[in-house]
Amino acid sequence: MPFEITEQLIEQITGLILNQDDEALLKLLENEHHADIAEVLEDLNLEEATYIIKLLDSDLTSEILMEMDEDDREKILQNLSEKEIAKELDELDTDDAADMIAELPEDRQQKVISNIEDKEHKADIQELLKYDENSAGGLMAKELVKVYDNWNVLKCVREMRAQAEFVTRVHSIYVVNENNQLEGRLSLKDLLTTSTKTPISEVYIPKVDYVNVHDSAEDVARVMQKYDLEAIPVVDDNMHLLGRITIDDIVDVIKEEADKDYQMAAGISQDIEADDTLWQHSRARLPWLFLGLFGGVGAAAIMGGFEEMINKHAVLFFFTPLIGAMAGNVGVQASAIIVQSIANSDLKGSIANRLFKEFSLAMVNGLALSIILFSFTWFWKKEILTSLAISISLFVVIIVAGIIGTFIPLFLHKQKIDPAIATGPFITTSNDIFGILIYFSIAKMLLGI
């Protein structure tokens, strides 16, 4: 792509803002894509960004604002009047407009809404604000092209010309009956290849995928991905056509879900980005570190209970980080596979099957690793019993860690709790404690005191 943000470009823009050279700024920016301008704005300071938003046309700035980071957008909106915000909303599709309003402080929301000029647009946005943001209703837009089943192709094309003016992208044409109940769909391709006198009732496809307005965003994403859909109609419990969801919004849902699971696995509990503030990062990371600290203290307390072994078998204590780390790694591997399979809904078989498979795998991996560890410890200390105790413990710990890592996310999923929280520090910490406890118990059994 030809567009690239350079330091030079940013300097040029800040210079033009400083000189209030509006004409040159307009010339420079008005033909660029809103996504590119949004990137430029994120490199400017708040005053400069606001300056440009106030300067450019609202059909462009509304799209720019929607493209920006939520935090940055929020700050700019604070600098705009309710009337100015309403003007941006007039240009946006209903779904984006509702999203933008929902981010405003409550006292501003009503003032902004009352400033929206287009009455139908206003009513549509108010309807969308009623739905949960993680539901189909929260994702859908009211803009769509629909035709009635008693029209013919010619009337259809004529009416669609009018409707299409207000719809950014035409994907499918939905066919409804006189009660606005979804009956089927019509592809643009069919319209292109059918004679104009054909009644719609003869050409429409009655089999149409749809989602209920209360379905979760994840379910919508799953259906659209599975059936490779680019848009899906949204209906209420009585099949009344309410809106439609397009694939670009679903791409965002998929990306956010994946990012969230990834962060969770890395022990980051809130949705943060590299550029967020120190405090946001600290808040997102500290809880899991506390958990880790708690686990480490637990492990220390357990070791304190076996303190009498330290004189004769000091070497045992040298291998506790190894035991802890291996228990953690095996647990994370096992849980990640389960969490990912659940997220992609391609998990088959019973819990017992899963556990048996993980058990077999842990046997194989555990055996390989234990043999290596035995060779090393024997070579180092030449104490066969200690070496045996350490390597047998590792073997058992790997099996237990694998089973815990498999069982916990499956259990949470059954309890309708997001299994992703069971990955990362949670598994690492619990496996640390279990691992150390098993390790010293086995060692004590084999070695006496």
Next chain:
Amino acid sequence: MPFEITEQLIEQITGLILNQDDEALLKLLENEHHADIAEVLEDLNLEEATYIIKLLDSDLTSEILMEMDEDDREKILQNLSEKEIAKELDELDTDDAADMIAELPEDRQQKVISNIEDKEHKADIQELLKYDENSAGGLMAKELVKVYDNWNVLKCVREMRAQAEFVTRVHSIYVVNENNQLEGRLSLKDLLTTSTKTPISEVYIPKVDYVNVHDSAEDVARVMQKYDLEAIPVVDDNMHLLGRITIDDIVDVIKEEADKDYQMAAGISQDIEADDTLWQHSRARLPWLFLGLFGGVGAAAIMGGFEEMINKHAVLFFFTPLIGAMAGNVGVQASAIIVQSIANSDLKGSIANRLFKEFSLAMVNGLALSIILFSFTWFWKKEILTSLAISISLFVVIIVAGIIGTFIPLFLHKQKIDPAIATGPFITTSNDIFGILIYFSIAKMLLGI
């Protein structure tokens, strides 16, 4: 969605296959969506699945096969003749057809290609096979709707009717000059709302996003996501229009990328699914476990070097799992944020800036955690110097771990190596070793022997 796979349905289908009741099978399945039938097939054994593929029409089975897991598809294709496979390929879009051929063993590829009946389709597929599967060329399909800039809207609509027959979904209409060089695009919406006599040169949009055929799949995904595109044309170095990529393929790329990064962070080095074999799982997981073992042995060796401290300060040894775990957790948190920001290409500022920010964050988090740990150890052992040594070490280890976790992925990215390999076990292991070394060095400094 109404379709659901029940045990009852699977039993009914296996029963019908056993009785070779083709009529009933056809009635049951032929109106279902190919994605649903693909799911059913994955619950059957290989013979049963092959039976159904041979029974149903190839326009349906080709889509079913594309929807299935690569492993399952491969097995079924082994049971089909070259002629049967060629028949499936005739029904597929060129991009899917090329993907399917690429999965076949080399000696079958040529035989299958020579059995494809449609000559143009065959040539298109052979062209696509030349491109790297992770490039724009490997993702694109040859099917698209294009018009010449010297036509008018009427001629355009007529020609498009013919072309559209062969294109599953019409997204954009691409406008080319007489040399097949991309000039711009035409939206279906514009065609619907423009008079039929208008010359194309007057209505087309000259600003069109495109990618080069050699661009990487990740770059294509980034562009399409950024500009919210549902299809993008692919050109060669001289702007000749070669094909187009649609968003559904990009959704798969995004999903795969995210899954890969997630698995990498969890210490799983190959793309595996829960249902893969034991050996595939073992191969994917063992390398990282070896790394962990190696790290643990390293930590043990370091502790062996400080063995003389064990008599007077046994308690130090109780906290090594804590130090190792915290170093690992902090490192993973830091590296995950960097890796994710790089993947989403929203990382700004210099490496020095990043490191300073992580340093400040580690100071804040480290201070909070060290104070808590100090209170605990003091309360437990009432030895102020030991407690100080342990908590100061934790503080330093957290800072070093944060800096390592930030630096390594940034460094790898600069060296054009996928930074995702630096997450998970890699960071955990190196931080384990560094952490233990720092811990005992500080303790020795403060406590003497």
